[in-house]
Structure formats: C-alpha cells, structure tokens
Amino acid sequence: LTIEQVEVVPFAIPYRKPLHFASGEVRTADHVLVRVRTAGGLVGHAEAPPRPYTYGETQASIVAVVEQLFAPALVGTGALDREEHRARLSRTVGNPTAKAALDMAVWDVIGQALDQPVHRLLGGYAASMRVSHMLGFDRPEVMVAEAQRMIEEHGVRTFKVKVGQQPYTLDVAVVRALREAFGDTVELYVDGNRGWTASDSARALAEMADLGLTLAEELNPADDVLGRRWLVERCPVPFVADESATTPAEVTREILGRSATAISIKTARTGFSESQRVLHLAEGLGVEVVMGNQIDGQVGTLCSVVFGAAHRATSRRAGELSNFLDMSDDLLAEPLTISDGELAVPAGPGLGLRLDEDKLARYRQDA
Ligand code: MUC
Ligand code: MG
Secondary structure, three states: OEEEEEEEEEEOEEEEEEEEEOOEEEEEEOOEEEEEEEOOOOEEEEEEOOOHHHHOOOHHHHHHHHHHHHHHHHOOOEOOOHHHHHHHHOOOOOOHHHHHHHHHHHHHHHHHHHOOEHHHHHOOOOOEEEEEEEEOOOOHHHHHHHHHHHHHHHOOOEEEEEOOOOOOHHHHHHHHHHHHHHHHHOEEEEEOOOOOOHHHHHHHHHHOHHHOOOOEEOOOOOOOHHHHHHHHHHOOOOEEEOOOOOOHHHHHHHHHOOOOOEEEEOHHHHOOHHHHHHHHHHHHHOOEEEEOOOOOOHHHHHHHHHHHOOOHHHHOOOEEOOHHHHEOOOOEOOOOOEEOOEEEOOOOOEOOOOEOHHHHHHHEOOO
C-alpha cells in the first residue's frame, strides 16, 4: 500500500444556473480531481473545490500546493500512515480543500485494499441521508419555484435559504414566501455567509420569528467578536458556525467563546480524518452538527454522504447534498440520484465511485 504517485487534474464544468450567496457566487465548477496511486495498482479519488472567498484557495493554488509540497510529502509513505500524512501536511498552513481531498483519496485506497466501503470503516451507521437543498439568492417567486421542483422531482423537503443581502428585508420576504407556499410541510433554515451586521441579523430574526426556522448560520462575521456573541445570545435557534470553524481549534474557540452553538462539518475542507476529529469534539462539547455543502460536485457530494451517513450525530439532520443537480454535467460513470428526499451511500469498496474517463478528458483543463 505504498503511495507511488499523487496526481492532480484541474477540470471545469459549467453550472446550468449560477449559485449566488453573500460571500460570492459560483458559475463553473472549476475543481481539482486528486488521484492517489499505490505501488499495488490501487487508485483513490477525491475532489477539491477552490473557494477563494472562504479559504483563499484557487484552482491553480490547489494544483501548485499538491504538486510542489503535498505529493512529495506523501509519495513513499504507506496509505495506512494517516497520522504521518497529517503531520507532514500540517507543516504547510491553510490549503484545507487540497489536504482534505488527499485524505479522502487515501481512504478510498484503504477501503479498496480491505475490500470494504469507507462508509463502513468510518462507522457505517445508516445507508442513506435525508437531503437538504440550498437555495441561492433570487426573487421570491423563483426560489419558491425551485423549492417546488425539488419537492416534486426529488422529494426534498428541507431547504437552506441563502440570506445576508442588503437590505435584509429582501431575504425576509423570500423566507416568508417559502413558508406561505409550503406551510409546515418543509423545514427552513438560513445561512448569511457573514453578509449582515449583528443588528441587521437581530432584526431579521425578529421579523422571521413566526416562520419556524430551525437553524441560523454565519449571519454576521465571527470576527465581529462581541457583536457575534451578542447576536448568538439572542438567537432562538442553534447558531451554526461554518466558515468560522473549519478546524478543531476554531470549533473550540467559537463554541467556548459563545460565538456559535452548532457546527457545520464539510468533508471538502476536513476530509474524513479531520471531520471525525471535528465531530468527536462537537459531541464532547455537546453541540449539534450539520453536514454542510461546499458547492460540491458529485465526487465531493459522495464523500459528504459517505461520512454523514456513517455516524449517528451527522445523520440526525438532513445533509446539504443536492447542489450538484445544478451542474450541466459531472464526472461519475453512475450519477448520484436523490429520490424520496434521500441520497444513498454507494455500494462497493472504497468510496464506491467510478469515474467516466471520457468526461474527465472532455472537462480537464490541463490537456
Ligand atoms: C455554505 O454553507 O456557506 C458557500 C460558501 C461556502 O464556503 O460554502 C457555501 C455554502
Ligand atoms: Mg455556510
């Protein structure tokens, strides 16, 4: 199981419909596919999505850091030497999605070597997850129509509504329109991506008090330290830390600093190994978790459901697993499907993913 080669393949697949949110927008999935090959001929895969507005990474920076630093650090180690991988990769600060993709590709290799699904190696709790769909900024009637389509075509009844616009009343109108359209047949929660101030957020929460929200995520910047604490104290529902708590240390700081009361886990930034550390920490601290979306493609979404369904605490809430549906195409030979509001964990050893090599050839950017 000696790692012989680590390869990066930048690719770009357009979205049919761009996704807008307070910190940025996505029009193309310009991700990086990571492949880890062992001396015995096993190949593990995962994908890294560059999110400059969240982590400072770009497609070119992910390719460069893997080629220059991470591949040389991993080649020659054993696939099972995960602590050694972590020690070596952590000599470079930052670059979370590059590190996470490598970790998950290594797990893919380990699963294949043991002829077991990674999902079972991680905990194997449930065979599928309930799906939450993320609704990007748009006019209320457009967002209601998208939710309606997700209900009819995929049975999805949980929606994370992107908020954080100026003025905040634009967002309040959207959430109200969704509640009026679907009544109590849907679960609604909001994610501000730091777009509001603490006072905007408090007013928006007050105006949405009758709308039955279940979570509020990153409404204002965690770096507004006292404003954030003031807001979280007044928030009637769990306040989720996403981009403010991307490492175990940040989780500890944000929770103990009373700047959040729940944690978003994203395999795109913490892989499987570090996501387990975050999950166990959250359990130890006694806070809820939600499986978040890094605007992942199908490879990334598959990784999220493999991890999310593997543990009880990550299976309680719907996972954010559906935004790949807005991409014009993808890389899997057998596309993921969401039905009755659920996404199943693929069977098969490792991650259970098979790439369509023709599609990769079509979308790769380095050929
Ligand atoms: C989310 O939950 O915030 C948008 C920016 C990002 O980093 O992730 C997405 C979704
Ligand atoms: Mg978020």
